[in-house]
Amino acid sequence: MGIKDWFKNKTERKEQWEDAFHDEDNKITIPLSKKLDENIKNLEILFQDCGDFVRRKFPVGVNKEINVFIAYIDLMIDRRIIEESLLEQLIVQIRSVPPQMDRIKTSIYEFIRDGGLATADIKEVESLDEAVLAILSGDTILIIDGYAKVIVISTKGWPNRGIQELDSEVVIRGSKEGFTEALRMNTVLIRRRIRDTKLKVKQLQIGTRSRTDIAIMYLDDIVRKDILEDLEKRLDSFKIDSILDSSYIEELIQQDWMSPFPQIQATQRPDKAASAILEGRIAIVVDNSPFVLLIPSTINNFFQSSEDYYDRWTIMSFTRLIRFIAAFFSVGIPGFYIALTDYHPSMIPTPLTMAIAASREQVPFPTVVEVVLMELAFELLREAGTRLPGPIGSTIGIVGGIIIGQAAVEAKIVSPVVVIIVAVTAISSFAIPDNSLTVGFRIVKYLIIATSAILGLYGFLLGILIVLIHLVSLKSFNIPYLYPYVSAGITGYNDLKDSIFRLPLFMMYKRPVYSRHEQRIRFRMKKKNE
Amino acid sequence: MFSKNEKICIRQLESLLILDLYSRGVLFLPRLAVEAANQDGWICLIGATILAAFYGFIITRLVRRFPNDTFVEFSAKILSKPVGMVLSLLFFVKLIIFAAFELRIFGEVVKQILLPQTPIEVIIASMLLIASYLVRKGFEARARLGEILFFIVFIPLISVLIFVLPDADFGNLQPFLTTSFTHFLKSSYDLSLTYIAIELLLLVGPFINDYRKLEKASVISIFFVGILNVISAIIVLAVFGVVQTKRQLLPFMVLMGIVEIPGAFIERQEILMIIFWILSDFSFINASLYFSSLIIKRVSKIEDQGFLVLPLVPIVYLISLFPDNIVQTTDWILVLRSFRILFMFFIPLVLLLVARLRKLGETVEK
Numbered sequence: 001m002g003i004k005d006w007f008k009n010k011t012e013r014k015e016q017w018e019d020a021f022h023d024e025d026n027k028i029t030i031p032l033s034k035k036l037d038e039n040i041k042n043l044e045i046l047f048q049d050c051g052d053f054v055r056r057k058f059p060v061g062v063n064k065e066i067n068v069f070i071a072y073i074d075l076m077i078d079r080r081i082i083e084e085s086l087l088e089q090l091i092v093q094i095r096s097v098p099p100q101m102d103r104i105k106t107s108i109y110e111f112i113r114d115g116g117l118a119t120a121d122i123k124e125v126e127s128l129d130e131a132v133l134a135i136l137s138g139d140t141i142l143i144i145d146g147y148a149k150v151i152v153i154s155t156k157g158w159p160n161r162g163i164q165e166l167d168s169e170v171v172i173r174g175s176k177e178g179f180t181e182a183l184r185m186n187t188v189l190i191r192r193r194i195r196d197t198k199l200k201v202k203q204l205q206i207g208t209r210s211r212t213d214i215a216i217m218y219l220d221d222i223v224r225k226d227i228l229e230d231l232e233k234r235l236d237s238f239k240i241d242s243i244l245d246s247s248y249i250e251e252l253i254q255q256d257w258m259s260p261f262p263q264i265q266a267t268q269r270p271d272k273a274a275s276a277i278l279e280g281r282i283a284i285v286v287d288n289s290p291f292v293l294l295i296p297s298t299i300n301n302f303f304q305s306s307e308d309y310y311d312r313w314t315i316m317s318f319t320r321l322i323r324f325i326a327a328f329f330s331v332g333i334p335g336f337y338i339a340l341t342d343y344h345p346s347m348i349p350t351p352l353t354m355a356i357a358a359s360r361e362q363v364p365f366p367t368v369v370e371v372v373l374m375e376l377a378f379e380l381l382r383e384a385g386t387r388l389p390g391p392i393g394s395t396i397g398i399v400g401g402i403i404i405g406q407a408a409v410e411a412k413i414v415s416p417v418v419v420i421i422v423a424v425t426a427i428s429s430f431a432i433p434d435n436s437l438t439v440g441f442r443i444v445k446y447l448i449i450a451t452s453a454i455l456g457l458y459g460f461l462l463g464i465l466i467v468l469i470h471l472v473s474l475k476s477f478n479i480p481y482l483y484p485y486v487s488a489g490i491t492g493y494n495d496l497k498d499s500i501f502r503l504p505l506f507m508m509y510k511r512p513v514y515s516r517h518e519q520r521i522r523f524r525m526k527k528k529n530e
Numbered sequence: 531m532f533s534k535n536e537k538i539c540i541r542q543l544e545s546l547l548i549l550d551l552y553s554r555g556v557l558f559l560p561r562l563a564v565e566a567a568n569q570d571g572w573i574c575l576i577g578a579t580i581l582a583a584f585y586g587f588i589i590t591r592l593v594r595r596f597p598n599d600t601f602v603e604f605s606a607k608i609l610s611k612p613v614g615m616v617l618s619l620l621f622f623v624k625l626i627i628f629a630a631f632e633l634r635i636f637g638e639v640v641k642q643i644l645l646p647q648t649p650i651e652v653i654i655a656s657m658l659l660i661a662s663y664l665v666r667k668g669f670e671a672r673a674r675l676g677e678i679l680f681f682i683v684f685i686p687l688i689s690v691l692i693f694v695l696p697d698a699d700f701g702n703l704q705p706f707l708t709t710s711f712t713h714f715l716k717s718s719y720d721l722s723l724t725y726i727a728i729e730l731l732l733l734v735g736p737f738i739n740d741y742r743k744l745e746k747a748s749v750i751s752i753f754f755v756g757i758l759n760v761i762s763a764i765i766v767l768a769v770f771g772v773v774q775t776k777r778q779l780l781p782f783m784v785l786m787g788i789v790e791i792p793g794a795f796i797e798r799q800e801i802l803m804i805i806f807w808i809l810s811d812f813s814f815i816n817a818s819l820y821f822s823s824l825i826i827k828r829v830s831k832i833e834d835q836g837f838l839v840l841p842l843v844p845i846v847y848l849i850s851l852f853p854d855n856i857v858q859t860t861d862w863i864l865v866l867r868s869f870r871i872l873f874m875f876f877i878p879l880v881l882l883l884v885a886r887l888r889k890l891g892e893t894v895e896k
Contacts, residue, residue, distance in 0.1 A: 343644070343645065344644070344798070344801055346797065346798050347796055347797055347798050347799075347801055347802075348796075348797070349796070349797055350797075455645065455648065455652070455653070455656065456644060456645055456648075457644055457801060457805070458640055458644045458645055458653065458808070459656075461805055461808055461809070462656055462657070462660055465660055465809075465812065466660060466663070468675060468678060469660070469663055469664045469667060469671065469675060472667070472671045472674035472675045472678070473667035473668070473671040480670075480674055482674060482678070485677075485678065486542075486673075486674035486675075486677045486678060487539070487542065487673075487674060487677070489539050489541045489542070490539070
């Protein structure tokens with residue numbers, strides 16, 4: 001915590017946002033006035049040089065004696081709603097109502113609110129800050145002369161890319177929908193899967209400048225209150241100017257910021273989020289991000305794929321096992337190879353030793369250099385391939401595979417065995433379903449290469465021990481990261497049913513540890529007379 | 531549920547205790563047993579296990595009276611503050627010295643089998659640093675690691691013991707029961723001293739979430755390790771015979787070397803086997819470091835234990851390099867042997883009796 005505290009002290013000073021209109025948190029401080037012209041003047045100042053700001057002041061009524069003012073941001077609104085439900089009502093329809101001015105005059109605000117707006121989604125705000133925020137979020141405001149209140153009409157209708165097929169976490173069997181950038185669409189995708197009033201969608205805004213909408217979704221009676229409180233406390237513990245992606249939130253609320261392992265799961269799959277919520281976990285949906293965060297997350301979650309539950313349990317249990325082995329390979333194989341060939345060649349069967357020695361005969365580098373060289377070459381290929389557009393990306397694969405692999409061996413820069421080792425490591429790392437965990441393992445791999453190169457098999461073991469010690473000390477929202485492989489006794493080893501193996505659904509009749517203690521049962525057989 | 535108060539459950543305590551108990555004896559124990567009573571060595575091991583269970587019983591009885599205290603506090607409560615302080619410091623010194631010698635033996639074995647050209651200082655220092663890294667992570671992390679190591683250590687080990695069986699000639703065990711009863715008792719007592727890790731129970735009181743099951747945990751752990759030790763002694767004896775076993779410094783390692791696992795392609799699998807022993811020994815060294823820093827913490831009433839382990843690292847390191855070689859180290863351990871029984875048996879017994887007389891602590895409810 002040392003560095004974090006130091007950093008906290010450094011940033012304790014107030015940021016220089018204060019001016020006549022804003023306070024230190026970039027909130028607008030000036031109040032609404034009863035005079036329309038003053039409000040308009042304030043808004044004009046605030047929206048000075050904002051070319052996308054659209055406003056209109058116009059009189060209503062037969063005698064045109066009351067002025068109203070509407071404002072919105074261009075194209076963030078649905079123009080049809082504004083024109084049909086708002087302007088037409090106010091400008092055209094109201095005129096045809098026989099004026100009873102003496103009666104209406106005192107209650108013109110209520111008259112317009114109740115009778116002038118043909119839309120259900122309106123609300124009233126009483127501060128300029130909220131009014132401006134509404135404009136900036138794509139709503140339309142209506143100010144009536146003589147009232148220090150603003151009517152906000154929900155007219156959000158900005159362009160988005162719609163629900164599309166997933167590009168990561170792909171499954172063969174199962175839903176193909178993916179989360180998208182619009183917050184409301186994402187919450188709908190989850191809501192569609194859980195039709196329960198206990199599914200709560202708590203909304204808040206983070207980011208003093210971006211004012212990003214964030215929705216915390218959970219099942220009220222299943223979620224554990226301590227985790228929920230912990231989350232709310234952590235979300236409340238910082239101030240940041242903007243949240244551009246859910247990963248900002250992830251990084252700011254995780255427990256151990258130095259760990260290479262992800263402590264919060266991010267998913268693009270609505271069914272995964274829904275299943276997590278049904279297990280008592282909490283989903284954090286962040287506007288403008290197609291990745292939904294799931295807390296708490298243990299290492300087990302990162303090895304689970306949605307498909308595990310959609311396909312036959314026998315085959316999926318086998319697949320799970322393969323994944324765990326792959327994870328171990330992706331971390332350990334290069335280090336193990338170095339340890340064996342450099343320190344304990346007597347452990348390898350003699351014919352294989354001969355083969356390795358023969359293939360290394362003309363290679364000028366020590367094994368470590370060879371392995372690290374190839375690993376780095378592979379990292380390079382991966383990085384180049386990720387950023388390039390599709391067609392060129394596959395070219396990189398061919399160039400990398402054939403030219404670097406084949407030619408490097410023929411040029412005697414690396415031995416073919418090392419190419420095999422690196423390839424197996426790479427393929428294994430792709431077998432882990434969650435990309436962020438793969439990244440963590442990739443870093444750890446180099447640590448183990450280093451310790452194995454220094455101390456052989458003993459070093460390999462020490463490297464594994466360091467990683468294990470780190471992992472056992474990690475916690476995600478106070479749940480041990482290695483759960484249920486450690487401390488599973490707390491739920492009577494129930495959670496091991498969904499770990500290395502995935503047992504049939506009817507056997508996993510209890511929810512995992514994330515849920516509240518008295519709400520564990522999720523499945524039961526119907527009795528005969530039921 | 532999962533709280534932040536560093537409590538562990540009985541199951542976790544058992545796996546920690548089993549690892550700590552096991553690491554001490556496994557490599558030498560078959561030889562020690564055979565040296566003590568020839569082909570009846572394994573019977574003495576049974577006696578030793580029962581004795582150790584008795585020590586464990588005394589200790590757990592004592593700890594149960596003071597569920598929220600460690601040795602530091604309850605020895606002060608029972609025998610007045612100065613005496614308690616002296617005992618605690620003695621305990622601390624004992625833990626440090628035994629950790630250091632254990633570390634030395636560890637270093638020598640690793641050097642001999644794994645890294646003949648690496649200086650032993652590097653091996654010792656790296657192990658010490660990693661053990662202290664775990665100490666800094668706290669008791670809960672230790673318990674969780676213990677759960678994982680338990681499976682990594684014992685599943686391969688037990689399966690290997692099964693594969694040795696074809697090489698065993700149980701005729702080597704005959705004739706049975708040739709040792710006299712007094713000799714049997716003496717050998718059992720000597721061998722029971724390898725269960726030294728049982729004294730660590732004196733310090734775990736405040737970390738256990740259900741202290742009423744402490745006795746059960748100690749009995750289960752001791753018998754688990756005891757049975758494993760007896761079986762390995764029998765197999766070592768059956769494979770090598772009395773004369774051969776006495777001649778090997780580390781008979782168990784040699785045993786691992788001759789195993790032929792069907793279908794296995796790795797040669798010299800004793801190297802792989804030593805890995806399991808390294809893990810188990812790591813657990814013991816870590817436990818000694820943890821509890822010695824815990825004593826310092828409790829005596830000095832400093833909050834941050836992770837910081838306290840750092841000054842211990844160079845001390846343990848220097849003590850471990852004090853003997854010249856492995857033979858001298860084992861000699862030293864022999865010299866200090868009578869010192870062991872102090873905290874395993876006598877001091878807990880005295881404390882328990884005095885506590886009973888003075889009616890201190892919670893009485894054991896039936």
